Amino acid sequence: MGNTTQNQTVSGAKLFFKQIVKTQFDPEVLERPQREHLLPKVLSKQGVAVIITGTANLKHRTMLSLIYACGLRRSDVLGLKIEHVDSKRGLLLIHKGKGNKDRVVPISEKTITMLRNYFVAYKPVTWLFEGQKVGKPYSESSFDKVF
Numbered sequence: 001m002g003n004t005t006q007n008q009t010v011s012g013a014k015l016f017f018k019q020i021v022k023t024q025f026d027p028e029v030l031e032r033p034q035r036e037h038l039l040p041k042v043l044s045k046q047g048v049a050v051i052i053t054g055t056a057n058l059k060h061r062t063m064l065s066l067i068y069a070c071g072l073r074r075s076d077v078l079g080l081k082i083e084h085v086d087s088k089r090g091l092l093l094i095h096k097g098k099g100n101k102d103r104v105v106p107i108s109e110k111t112i113t114m115l116r117n118y119f120v121a122y123k124p125v126t127w128l129f130e131g132q133k134v135g136k137p138y139s140e141s142s143f144d145k146v147f
Contacts, residue, residue, distance in 0.1 A: 069108055070105045076094050077143075081095075082127070085115060087115070090106055091107065
C-alpha cells in the first residue's frame with residue numbers, strides 16, 4: 001500500500017472514531033509514512049531545442065522559449081502583460097506568480113529578439129499572449145491543447 005493511501009486510511013479512521021464512535025482516536029498508534037518527494041524529470045538541451053524548433057507557430061514557439069529560458073510556469077506566461085517586459089534592461093516582471101508574489105527574471109537577448117518578432121507579427125494590445133479575442137488573455141485550455 002502506498003504512503004498516500006496509508007495516510008488517507010489513518011485520517012479516515014481518525015474521523016470515524018471522532019464522528020461515529022464519539023471517542024478520541026490516538027493517531028500516534030498508527031505510523032504515518034512520509035510522502036515521497038520525487039525529483040522532476042528534466043529534458044536535455046537537445047530535447048528542449050527539438051521541441052521549440054519543431055513548433056511551427058510563432059506564438060507557441062515564443063511561449064515555449066519564455067518558459068524554458070526564464071523558468072516560468074504556465075500561469076506566469078499566460079499572465080504576462082505587455083508592460084511586464086522591459087527589453088531595454090532585459091527583465092521580465094512576473095506579477096502575482098506562485099505564492100501570489102511578484103518577481104523579476106532576466107531575459108536573454110535572443111529571447112528578447114524572439115519577443116520583438118512575435119510582437120511585430122501578432123500586435124498584442126493588452127496581454128502579451130492574447131487569445132482569439134483582442135484584449136483577452138490566451139486561455140489555459142488552449143495552452144493545454146497546444147502543449
